[in-house]
Amino acid sequence: MRYSKEIIEEVAARNDIIEVIGQFVDLKRKGSNYFGLCPFHKEKAASFSVSPSKQMYYCFGCNTGGDVISFCMEYGKMSFAEALQMLAERAGVSLQEEDESPKAKRIRYKRNKILEIIEEATKYYEYQLFNSNGEKGLSYLKERNVSDETIARFRLGFSNNLTRYLRKKGYSDALMLEAGLASHDERYGTHDKFWNRVMFPIQDVNSRVIGFGGRVVDNGQPKYMNSPETIVFDKGRNLFGVNGKINSIASGI
C-alpha cells in the first residue's frame, strides 16, 4: 500500500519522539535536547541525542539519526510500512484499512486475537501475584526491594494455572499455543508454559504486552525463560522492550 505524504507527516506529528524513544532509552534533559545511551552502538557515555523541537534523533558516536519513524524501523527492525502502521495505531490515526488485502486482514485479525489473550494472561498473572498462589513471588520481589509502584508500572505478575483460567474464559488451546502461553507434549497435553515464576511482561511501543520473561523463585530450571517467538513477538525482527528498560529491571532483580 502507498501512503500519502500528508498521512505520513500526520503520523509522525502525532507521535512525540521524546515519548516514543523514552520508552526504550533513558533520556535526560540537557539544555534544549535530551541525551541517553545509544541503543544502536555500545557506549558508556551518552552520545545519543533527541531534539524535541526538531523531532529528530542523532548519535554523535555512530552517526545514526532520523525521525520517529526511522527510529522505529531501526530499533524494531521493521519495514517503513510496519513502523508507520504501528505508530498510526499508537496515535489513533486511521491508515484506511479498507484497502487491506484479505491476507493482511486475516493476519491483523490473528494478531489482535493473540494480543487480546496475552492481555488477559497479563491481568491474570498480576492478580495471582497478590493472591495466596503468588506469595512466594511477592516475597521474592519484596526481598529485592521492588516497590509496589514498580510492580504496578511494569505489570509484574506470577504464573500459576493460566491455561485452566483461559479455558474457563473460553479461549482455545490452539490460541494459547500460538500466543506462546502454553506448551504441548504427549505426556501433559497442553499445559502452562510458565509455572511458578515471577512474570515480566515485554511491551511494544504501544505499551501492549507481546510476550513475557519468567524468573523462577525456587531452584527450578531454567532460571529465566522468555516467551517463544509468535506473530506478535518476533525476537529477530521486533526487539521492542526486550532490550529496553524492562530488561534492566528484570536483570537487576
Ligand SMILES: [Zn+2]
Ligand atoms: Zn550510536
